[in-house]
Each structure stands twice: as structure tokens, then as C-alpha cells.
Amino acid sequence: MDTIAHVLVVITPAEGHVNPSLGLVTQLVDNGEQVVYVCTEEYRSRIEQTGALLITYPFPQDAFSHDPVLKPQEYKHPYQFTYMMVAGIIQRIIPEVLRVIENQKFDYLIFDSLMGWGGTILAEKLGIPAVCSIASFALINPLGAEEGVKELDTDTxxxxxxxxxxxxALAQEFQVSVPCIDEIPAHAGELKLVYTSRYFQPYAEKMxxxxxxxxxxxxxxxDGQTFSFELLRERYPQTVYIAMGTILNKNLEFYQLCFEAFGDIPVNVVLSSGRYTDMEPLADQIPSNFIVMPYIAQLDMLQHTDVFITHAGMNSASEALYYNVPLVMIPLTSDQPLVANRxxxxxxxxxxxxxxxxxxxxREALLEVLSNPSYKQQACIIGESLRQAGGYKRAAEMIMSHMASFHNKISNTKLTNK
Incomplete structure (x- = not known):
């Protein structure tokens, strides 16, 4: 396939899924591929910066914070996760994608792992090979399975x-075969792209x-205002950074706990409170060693951070470890407990x-990580494995060479059969 390939990218409209795909899409475009990225209006500016053509469909903004089906939760049984995928994502997004790309032809598809079986529907309807983009750890079992599958009670x-x-209903609508329930969340596709290292991935030997x-x-x-990191170091030699992700950062009680826990430790504490969080009720309680800002350019900040206090979302944890920063983690929902455990x-x-x-x-956890060098050493080992993994340049290269050989095989088969 020496000609330009037409690539369809379909990613779930959530920060933690769109952001990891942007480097890959930029690289594919730089390498000469023509990319159509189907997503929502909310992500327009950052997707267009990649050079891809954006096609949008209607979907409520910030749905993952508000929608009862999509809202992150702790999955106690794999069927809860599978139901969220089918009712929240596949049913709502896949028909829309097929509608907005009607009559267009593509050479291959990159789809988000949260779409599960939905990616298989797209690939089948378009008659093209697919790559699954996995924004968290690759899962051998769906979320919730680690709780140990219980007997089927009435709710289940x-x-x-x-x-x-x-x-x-979807299988009938799209004239595809009905998967069994365990196949719905499985990582489908010819290739499965995971934005981590084999070392950091649990059970990597099974993959x-x-x-x-x-x-x-x-x-x-x-995308972020920065401030003077020199100024920070003039105050205290060590800096702690606190950020709880874009979906779950409106918890004022948690911020109060932070003030109480760290207010008298001689370190800089930089708290990213979230663009939509009203900190006014706490304004007179902010300790003097704290800097509170609604938004901070996280990649810049992490390069000046000694310990990161985080909800252990996959992107945040990976970015910190990439820069050798050890963590104090308070996992809240979905895959965060898995990331924190690892x-x-x-x-x-x-x-x-x-x-x-x-x-x-x-306070005790922070002081332990700040004072015990082994946490930093282990963060450096993971960080090195992440930096050596090749990043989006290697990902683009491997996808393109796989798809080229796939299409060559198909062409040769057609010639042989003539």
C-alpha cells in the first residue's frame, strides 16, 4: 500500500481517551496518511491541531461527569462495565459514526477500546482491518472481574x-452476528495499541x-498557564503537586483535608483545583505554602514535582512516571484502583x-514518599521503561507497516484468484 491510506479514527469523547490518541494521529498525518477523526465538538481544537479532518456527531458535553450510565463508578461485577459500554457508548455512538461517514471509504480503522464490540461493527460494516486504541492497561478480563465473579443474583x-x-437490537440493525456477553468488552482488532510499557502492564506475559x-x-x-518554577524553589526545595483529574475535581472536602494534612509541612504544594470548581468558600483557609490554580499545564508541572498526589487515572499516573515522579494515590473509580495497585x-x-x-x-503517606528514596528509584525504573517504549512515532510506524502488508496480501490474493 504505497499510496496514501485513508484512516478512520473513532475515539470515545472523554479526555483520558482522546488525549493519548493525539500524538499518534499527528504522526500518521505527518507520515502522509489522510485521517478522518470522528468525535464531538468539545474536542475540536485539539483534534484539528493534529492535521486530521474532524467530523462531529451530537453528544452531551462532559457526559462522563453527568450521565448516570457513563458516570465513573466502582465496578463490582463485569456486567456493570459491559452494560455501560453497550448502553452508554456502543448504542449511542456507533450508529452516529456510521451516519456521519456514510458513503466514505477507508483503508483501516483505529477505534477506542471503550467501544469494544462497537469497533468490530464499524470494521465489519466498512470491510476494513482495525486497530484498538487502549487508553488504560490492556485488560484480560473486563473491569469488575477482579472482584471475583459472584453467583448471578437478581440485579446481575x-x-x-x-x-x-x-x-x-444492534446486531439486527447492523446485520452482524450477536456476540456473547464476554466478547463485548474484549479488545478486538488486528492490532491492539497500549499507551504503556510491557514492564508497567500487568500480566504482560499473557499478551x-x-x-x-x-x-x-x-x-x-x-494549553495551560505556567508560573515561575524558580520562584517555587526559592520558597522550599521540594514541591508536591495535587490534581484529581477532570471528572472528579470538584470535591471541596478533599481540598480541605489537603490544607489540614500539608499546611504546615515545609514544602511547596501546588493544587490544580479544576476550571469549573468554585474555590471561593475555601479562599480564607488556603495555607501559605499552597498555590491554588484552576488549571496548570501538567506536563510542565510534573518536571518540577517531587511527589504527585493523584486519583491514579492512567494518563496522569503515566505522565508522572514518565518524568520519574513517585505517587500518593487516592483511586476513586473505574480503572484507577488497577493503576494504583500496579x-x-x-x-x-x-x-x-x-x-x-x-x-x-x-500526611504520613506524603512524608514517607518524600523521605524514602526507594519510591523515587522505582519511579525512575518505570519511567525509563515508558520512555524506551518508542511513543507515538513507533506506534504510527508499526500500524502503517502492518496495514501495508495486510493490504498487499489482500491484493496478491485477488491477483492469484483471477
């Missing part, structure tokens, strides 16, 4: 039935060479229980 049976009812581990997609973002297992951080959070525990 209802979830199963509700999920399969929608699945049957074959269709999994490409390219490390996190670290691309400079022109960081702790590899010795690069401490996990706290959000249900039993106290100022004393937070």
Missing part, C-alpha cells in the same frame, strides 16, 4: 438481560505480539483508601 441477571436486549506497547503519548500541549506493586507509590481518608494518613 437483570443487567445481563438489559445488555443482551440492546446487543440483539501476544498483536499488542503494541508504545508508552504514553507525551506531546507538548499549548504502581504500589512496583514500589513507586502509596495507595490510600478513599473511604477512610484522614489528614493524618495523607
Amino acid at each position: 441477571k437483570e443487567l445481563y438481560e438489559a445488555t443482551m436486549k440492546i446487543t440483539h 501476544d505480539n498483536r499488542f503494541i506497547f508504545s508508552g504514553p503519548s507525551i506531546i507538548p500541549r499549548q 504502581v504500589e506493586e512496583l514500589g513507586a507509590g502509596i495507595t490510600l483508601n478513599k473511604h477512610k481518608l484522614s489528614a493524618a494518613d495523607m
Whole structure:
């Protein structure tokens, strides 16, 4: 396939899924591919910066914070996660994508792993090979399975039935075969692109060479005010950075706990409170060693950070470790407990229980990570594995060469059969 390939990229409209894809898409465009990126209006400016053509469909802005089906939760059973995919994502997004790209032809598809079986529908309807873009760890089992699958109680049976009812309707609508429930969340596609390293990925030994581990997609973002890092170091030699992600950062009680826990430790504490968080009620409680800002350019900040206090979202944790920063983690929902467990297992951080959070525990965890050099050492080992993974340049190269050989095989088969 020496000619320019037409690539369709379909990613779930959520920060943690769109952001990791941007470096890859930029590189594919730079390498000469023509990319059509289907997403929502909310992500227009950053997608257009990649050089891709954006096609949008209607979807409520910030749905992952407000929508009852999509809102992050702790999955106690894999069927909860599968139901969220089918009812929240596949049913709402896949028909829209097929509508907005009607009559267009593509050579291959890159789709988001949260779409699961939805990516298979797209690939089948378009008759093209697909790559699954996995913005968290690759999962052998769906989220919730680590709780140990329990007997089917009434609620679980209802979830199963509700999920399969929608699945049957979609299969009929698109004239595709009905998957069994376990196939819906599985990572489909010819290749599976994971934005981490084999070292950081749990159970990586169980994953074959269709999994490409390219490390996190670290691309400079022109999107945040920065401040004088020299000024920080004049105050205190060490800096702690606190950010709880874009979906879950409006918790004022948590910020109060931070003030109480760290207000009298001789370190700089930089708190990113979130653009839409009203900090006014706490304005007179902010300790003098804190700098509170609604938004901070995280990649810049992490390069001047000694410890990162985070919800352990995959992007945030990976970006910190890429810059060798150890973590204090308070996982809240979805895949965050998995990420936190892995960081702790590899010795690069401490996990706290959000249900039993106290100022004393937070303080103790921070002081332990600040004073014990082993956390930093382990963060450096993970960081090195992430930096060596090749990033979006390697990902683009591997996808393009795989697709070229795939199309050559198809062409040769057609010639042979003539």
C-alpha cells in the first residue's frame, strides 16, 4: 500500500481517551496518511491541531461527569462495565459514526477500546482491518472481574438481560452476528495499541505480539498557564503537586483535608483545583505554602514535582512516571484502583483508601514518599521503561507497516484468484 491510506479514527469523547490518541494521529498525518477523526465538538481544537479532518456527531458535553450510565463508578461485577459500554457508548455512538461517514471509504480503522464490540461493527460494516486504541492497561478480563465473579443474583441477571436486549437490537440493525456477553468488552482488532510499557502492564506475559506497547503519548500541549518554577524553589526545595483529574475535581472536602494534612509541612504544594470548581468558600483557609490554580499545564508541572498526589487515572499516573515522579494515590473509580495497585506493586507509590481518608494518613503517606528514596528509584525504573517504549512515532510506524502488508496480501490474493 504505497499510496496514501485513508484512516478512520473513532475515539470515545472523554479526555483520558482522546488525549493519548493525539500524538499518534499527528504522526500518521505527518507520515502522509489522510485521517478522518470522528468525535464531538468539545474536542475540536485539539483534534484539528493534529492535521486530521474532524467530523462531529451530537453528544452531551462532559457526559462522563453527568450521565448516570457513563458516570465513573466502582465496578463490582463485569456486567456493570459491559452494560455501560453497550448502553452508554456502543448504542449511542456507533450508529452516529456510521451516519456521519456514510458513503466514505477507508483503508483501516483505529477505534477506542471503550467501544469494544462497537469497533468490530464499524470494521465489519466498512470491510476494513482495525486497530484498538487502549487508553488504560490492556485488560484480560473486563473491569469488575477482579472482584471475583459472584453467583448471578437478581440485579446481575437483570443487567445481563438489559445488555443482551440492546446487543440483539444492534446486531439486527447492523446485520452482524450477536456476540456473547464476554466478547463485548474484549479488545478486538488486528492490532491492539497500549499507551504503556510491557514492564508497567500487568500480566504482560499473557499478551501476544498483536499488542503494541508504545508508552504514553507525551506531546507538548499549548494549553495551560505556567508560573515561575524558580520562584517555587526559592520558597522550599521540594514541591508536591495535587490534581484529581477532570471528572472528579470538584470535591471541596478533599481540598480541605489537603490544607489540614500539608499546611504546615515545609514544602511547596501546588493544587490544580479544576476550571469549573468554585474555590471561593475555601479562599480564607488556603495555607501559605499552597498555590491554588484552576488549571496548570501538567506536563510542565510534573518536571518540577517531587511527589504527585493523584486519583491514579492512567494518563496522569503515566505522565508522572514518565518524568520519574513517585505517587500518593487516592483511586476513586473505574480503572484507577488497577493503576494504583500496579504502581504500589512496583514500589513507586502509596495507595490510600478513599473511604477512610484522614489528614493524618495523607500526611504520613506524603512524608514517607518524600523521605524514602526507594519510591523515587522505582519511579525512575518505570519511567525509563515508558520512555524506551518508542511513543507515538513507533506506534504510527508499526500500524502503517502492518496495514501495508495486510493490504498487499489482500491484493496478491485477488491477483492469484483471477
